[in-house]
């Protein structure tokens with residue numbers, strides 16, 4: 001790189017240096033600020049392969065709708081009685097330590113340096129291709145007040161990363177939260193439904209196949225409410241992309 005600065009051919013030396021700097025900006029920034037594993041500090045990546053390997057994975061046998069672990073592939077008792085309004089939940093991970101600690105720090109303690117580690121590790125778990133091929137990604141919305149308090153919508157950060165990676169448009173304004181619901185944490189499924197009643201609105205025309213992006217799926221009530229709204233809006237297939245699936249004993253908390 002330094003050798004190329006000595007070139008006397010081409011444009012004036014200052015322009016040449018600037019062009020070279022621009023072309024190498026990625027490498028220079030990596031050299032100045034080397035990426036390091038958010039968990040163990042090892043140099044090289046936002047999350048090293050050893051730490052990524054520690055993230056708890058869901059078993060192979062899951063509910064075909066809500067990704068709840070089962071003895072054999074099929075539908076869980078809840079989805080078997082009444083199929084949810086979404087088609088399929090895509091996540092390889094259980095919401096449990098050490099992944100849950102990372103998500104809590106990222107979501108509730110302004111640790112935005114976790115965004116890349118979380119989004120990239122999740123994406124790489126599927127290989128080259130995305131888990132499904134929706135025509136757009138819809139981040140689960142935060143109410144404007146919650147957005148102001150937090151400063152960012154974590155679902156939008158994920159959607160942007162995955163959309164860019166797989167060339168899928170992101171539609172951040174299609175779903176809006178019009179009522180500032182209480183935190184879902186600690187509420188029963190019935191209380192969650194009541195809490196979310198008429199909490200969302202849909203804006204604009206959407207394609208036939210979409211994916212809702214969110215950080216964690218707990219009971220699936222939020223996903224179901226959003227999916228119901230999308231169905232009413234004419235969407236045919238609704239996937240749910242989430243970082244992790246919380247099981248009954250691992251409901252997220254920010255306490």
Ligand SMILES: [Zn+2]
Pocket residue numbers: 037038039040041042047048049050051052
């Ligand atoms: Zn590590």
Ligand SMILES: [Zn+2]
Pocket residue numbers: 063064065066067068075076077078079080
């Ligand atoms: Zn299910």
